[in-house]
Amino acid sequence: MASNTLTYRDHAAKARADADEATLDNVRERCLRAEAAWLDMAERQERVDAARAVREAPKTPQLVTEAG
Template structure:
């Protein structure tokens, strides 16, 4: 898992495809919730990586 955000986005897309393919409403809703959760994790991972990069730029000797 070289890039967590990419992995999370891929999983979200997989769950969206499962939701589209599902004929059962409860399964479709579960997949949609899972996709939303994976998307949220991707956003957090991107924010963490951005914050790390900013911290390195601000004080490279301490990070």
Template sequence: MAAIDYRALAAKAREEADASTLDNVRKRCLRAEAAWLVLAGRHDTVENNRARREADRSML
């Protein structure tokens, strides 16, 4: 399964927000960007925790 690039999706949402002429579409895109960035942060946390657990296991 391919990893999702949350930051790329956030950047795309930002581009769509910047290109939008409708206020409601712009706001929707900015909310999407914020959500993608939260998911990117969670993904980073999970990956860091996984790497730390694996490093701890290798020390045993």
């Protein structure tokens, strides 16, 4: 789902922006952990989407040749 991936990446960008604006170390670290989690979810979704596309791709019939 491309929309899920985009949503996850949008959340990651927001978390990064929040981290950049944070004045407290613990808040900055929390935001950076959130960014990493959102990016991980986006990458996982991309792998799932790619695997699904391969699995659901139309199969082409294999040609059978006779030796002789």
